[in-house]
Amino acid sequence: xxxxxxxxxxxxxGIRTSGLAAxxxxxxxxxxxxxxxxxxxxxxxxxxxxxxxxxVPAEDRxxxxxxxxxxxxxLEAALEDRLSKVAVAEVASGASLDLSLPGRRTWVGxxxxxxxxxxxxxxxxxxxxxSRAAGPEIETDWYNFTALNIPLDHPAAxxxxxxxxxxxxxxxxxxxxxxxxxxxxxxxxxxxxxPGLCYRRDAWDASHAPAFEQVxxxxxxxxxxxxxxxxxxxxxxxxxxxxxxxxxxRASYFPFTEPSAEVDVSCILCNASxxxxxxGTGWVEIMGSGMVHPAVFEAVGLDxxxxxxxxxxxxPARIAMLRYRxxxxxxxxxxxxxxxxxxx
Ligand code: PHE
Numbered sequence: 001x002x003x004x005x006x007x008x009x010x011x012x013x014g015i016r017t018s019g020l021a022a023x024x025x026x027x028x029x030x031x032x033x034x035x036x037x038x039x040x041x042x043x044x045x046x047x048x049x050x051x052x053x054x055x056v057p058a059e060d061r062x063x064x065x066x067x068x069x070x071x072x073x074x075l076e077a078a079l080e081d082r083l084s085k086v087a088v089a090e091v092a093s094g095a096s097l098d099l100s101l102p103g104r105r106t107w108v109g110x111x112x113x114x115x116x117x118x119x120x121x122x123x124x125x126x127x128x129x130x131s132r133a134a135g136p137e138i139e140t141d142w143y144n145f146t147a148l149n150i151p152l153d154h155p156a157a158x159x160x161x162x163x164x165x166x167x168x169x170x171x172x173x174x175x176x177x178x179x180x181x182x183x184x185x186x187x188x189x190x191x192x193x194x195p196g197l198c199y200r201r202d203a204w205d206a207s208h209a210p211a212f213e214q215v216x217x218x219x220x221x222x223x224x225x226x227x228x229x230x231x232x233x234x235x236x237x238x239x240x241x242x243x244x245x246x247x248x249x250r251a252s253y254f255p256f257t258e259p260s261a262e263v264d265v266s267c268i269l270c271n272a273s274x275x276x277x278x279x280g281t282g283w284v285e286i287m288g289s290g291m292v293h294p295a296v297f298e299a300v301g302l303d304x305x306x307x308x309x310x311x312x313x314x315x316p317a318r319i320a321m322l323r324y325r326x327x328x329x330x331x332x333x334x335x336x337x338x339x340x341x342x343x344x
Contacts, residue, residue, distance in 0.1 A: 008049065008052060008053070008056055008060075008064050009063075009064060009067060011049050011052075012046075012049055012064070012067050012068055012071050013071075015039060015045050015046055015049060015071060015075075016071045016074060016075070018039075019035070019039035019040075019045070019046075019071075019075045019078070020074070020075065020078050022035040022038065022039065023035055023036075023075070023078045023079055023082045024078070024082065026082060026086065027086070027089075028086055028090060029083070029086055029087070029090070032079070032082055032083055032086055035079075036079055039075055040072070040075055040076065040079065046068070046071065046072055046075065049068065050068050053065060053068065107337075108344055109344075110340070110341070110343060110344030111343075112332075112340065112343070113320045113324060113326075113332065113340070113343040114213055114316050114317050114320050114332055116320070116343065117316040117317075117319050117320045117323070118195045118213065118215055118316045120240060121193065121195070121215050121236070121240070121314070121316065121319075122193050122195065122215075124235075124236050124239045124240055125191075125193050125217060125232075125236060127239075128191070128232055128235065129191045130191045130192060130193045130217065130219070131191065131192060131193070132192070132193055132194070132195070133178060133182055133192040133193065133194045134178070134194060134195075134196060135172075135175070135177060135178035135181050135182075135194060135196065136172070137171060137172055137196065137197055137198075137199070138165065138169065138170075138171060138172075139169070139170055139171070139172040139177050140168055140169055140170075141157075141162075141168050141169075141170055142168070143172075143177035143180050143181060144160075144162075144170060144172050144173060144174075144176075144177045145157050145160075146299070147177070147180035147296065147299040147300060148176050148177070148179070148180065148255060148256040148296060148299075149255040149256045149293050149295040149296055149299070150255045150256070154255065156255050160173035160174070160200060161173070161200045161201040161202055162200070162201070163199050163200070163201055171198075171199035172198055172199065173198055173199065173200050174198050174214055174216075174313060175194050175195070175196050175198060175214040175215070175216035175313060176216055176256060176311070176313060178192075178194035178196070178216050178218075179194075179216060179218045179256070179292075179296070179311055180296070180299065180300050182194075182218060183218075183220065183296075183297070183300040183301075183302055184300045184301065187302075188220040188221045188222070188302070188307050188309070189220065189221040190218060190219065190220040190221070190309070191218070191219045191221075192216075192217070192218050193215055193216065193217050194215070194216040194217075194218075195213060195214070195215040195216075195316070196213065196214065196216075197211055197212070197213055198211070198212060198213070198214050199211050200212075204330065205330075206327065206328040206329060206330065207328075207329055208329065209317070209329050209330065209332075209333050211333070212315065212317055212329075213315070213316050213317055214313050214314065214315055214316075215313070215314050215316055216311070216312070216313050217289075217310075217311060217312045217313070217314075218292070218309065218310075218311045219232070219309050219310050219311075220292060220302070220307050220308070220309030221307065221308075221309065222306060222307060222308070223308065224308045224309050224310060225308065226259075226291060226310075228310075229289070229291065229310035230247075230249065232310070233247060233249075233263055233287075233289065233312065234247045237263075237265050237286075240319075241265055241268055241323075242268070245265050245266050245268060246265065246266040246272070247263060247264070247265055248263070248264040248265070248266075248283060249261040249262075249263060249264075250262045250263075250264055250285075252288065252290075254288055254290055255293065256290075256292070256293050256295075256296050256311070257288075257289065257290025257291055257292060257293055257310075257311055258290060258291060258293045258294075259290055259291060260288070260289070260290035261288075261289050261290055262285050262287070262288055262289070263285070263286055263287045263288075263289055263312070264283040264284060264285050264286070265283070265284055265286055266282060266283060266284075267281075267282050267283060267284050268284075268322065268323070269322070269325060270282070277322060277325075284322055286314055286315075286318070286319060286322075287312045287313060287314035287315075288312065288313050288314075289310065289311065289312035289313070290310065290311065290312075291308065291309065291310050291311075292308065292309040292310065292311055317329055317332050320332065324343070
């Protein structure tokens, strides 16, 4: 081999050694780029060495060319390898990412507190054989009033502050029309719960909302008496509020039940000693209820001699307010995530 051939070979070996060292020593992309330009660039050391290949004697040229290509591939591979390591190191060192920033919060959805109460009511009555039912929010005045023994000219119909949509068509003011629909749908035994929205032209204040939920309950069979009714309600109260909570039936009036009762529970907030939630009485009303009025059985075509039953309607928003000490019903309907998050 000629001295020229030897010198090119040495030159290439030198480029290999110093090029690899330069890439390894580069600590960031900038340093790596200048090393690339110096050794592998268009007018870099390797290009210059390859340009001198023409001056190498013909017999040494193939070997020198192979070596030049080998050095080029090796340097390119080393550059690639270093480039990926430098990029990872830069991220980890925080050069382009602030690892001290708090992580992004992920929003976890949850069940609305009123829905939680509804589900729990349904679960407890489910143990007594009640299943869920539903009816339309847009009703006729026949189902909402007439079938329930409320004549349209009766003051009770006015008391409901109805949203009328059309002649005889309204937004249901309570879930009781579902009672009529269920009884017309099939023969007893019937044990259903019908949760859903109701509407009244009511004030929008701390204790009233124009759209609010009710859970209707209805049990109809042969031989259901007041004792069974009281036992079912007392069972529910103990399960829902706790065994220390007392139930009180207070005589009341609804056109579709007879006798009618409002059900109170001993105040869970003050242990019945008197507070603002129970207005100092120690008792909080949780539902309207009673034995199904024979006139309702007649309206829906059931034999009032054969069947008896009980019905109740409760307001899960009120119950949620009591349970979670929520002072204003509007909080439950304003879809404020910061408030609702507490119940997730
Ligand atoms: N529907 C009545 C109301 O809205 C509640 C109720 C339901 C009363 C069933 C008795 C029986 O006030």
